[in-house]
Amino acid sequence: MIRDYQAVLDRVTRVGKIRAALLVSTADGIPVAEVAMEGLEGRVVAALAASLARRVERAARSAGRQLPVFIHLQGAEGEILTARCGADLLMVAVTEPGVNAGLLRLEFHRAIELVG
Amino acid sequence: MRAIEPWVAGPLETFLSESSARLTLLMTSTGQVVAQHGFTRAVDVMSAAALGAAIVASTEEIARVMQVPAFRALTHQGRMGLFLSAFNAPRGRWIGLVVYGRDTSLGLVEVFFDRMVEDLRGAAPPQAAPKPVLADDFESELHANLRTLFGR
Numbered sequence: 001m002i003r004d005y006q007a008v009l010d011r012v013t014r015v016g017k018i019r020a021a022l023l024v025s026t027a028d029g030i031p032v033a034e035v036a037m038e039g040l041e042g043r044v045v046a047a048l049a050a051s052l053a054r055r056v057e058r059a060a061r062s063a064g065r066q067l068p069v070f071i072h073l074q075g076a077e078g079e080i081l082t083a084r085c086g087a088d089l090l091m092v093a094v095t096e097p098g099v100n101a102g103l104l105r106l107e108f109h110r111a112i113e114l115v116g
Numbered sequence: 117m118r119a120i121e122p123w124v125a126g127p128l129e130t131f132l133s134e135s136s137a138r139l140t141l142l143m144t145s146t147g148q149v150v151a152q153h154g155f156t157r158a159v160d161v162m163s164a165a166a167l168g169a170a171i172v173a174s175t176e177e178i179a180r181v182m183q184v185p186a187f188r189a190l191t192h193q194g195r196m197g198l199f200l201s202a203f204n205a206p207r208g209r210w211i212g213l214v215v216y217g218r219d220t221s222l223g224l225v226e227v228f229f230d231r232m233v234e235d236l237r238g239a240a241p242p243q244a245a246p247k248p249v250l251a252d253d254f255e256s257e258l259h260a261n262l263r264t265l266f267g268r
Contacts, residue, residue: 028221028222028223029221029222029224030221030222030226043223044227047227048224048227050221
């Protein structure tokens, strides 16, 4: 396990079309580490992504399903991917449309293993 | 939600719906209540306003003594969260006190609180000419404001 969160995020951003990558405290919706393009407010992304993940997890729980491993939200102007990193952290990527989601998910897997 | 100044209502309602805050109190830096949501008893509002203003005054004084910039916000986290922040409003320095539950997060409260502050700055009408400190209608206005805040 490593605690160099910035290095972990740097790996994620090597996938093309990434506008921001963040590790977010799930309980608080506050960024723990972030790499973001100019003009993208990390704390806003963190708060909204954590809220999205919490609501999807609540919906899954209500439906009697397992908690989602990945959440992939596609919009007209961009996409958001989130994945749980243990109990306390959420990995978030904000991307341009048409990102290679498969490659990004692989990088997420590697990053989650590193962060623990 | 009850507000003494009508132009405060819109920004505050947006904040409440976006942040899912349980209790919210907007007050001046002297503890005078401007708007409230979620409180049912006048005594609770007045106590919270007085204590919130006192906490902000204390932390600003600590910052002054320590020769550091004033703290932007103060948060307490437990079963419920408490967020307290002073900001420059069109009518002077105001304080926001927010209590939130587990259905939201500190990040969301912070983000939408900052948006509310921006909305308040945009919503404020031009200030009317100042009245005398104790105007003729002081008593009736006081009662009207209390009725507005507590619906009595």
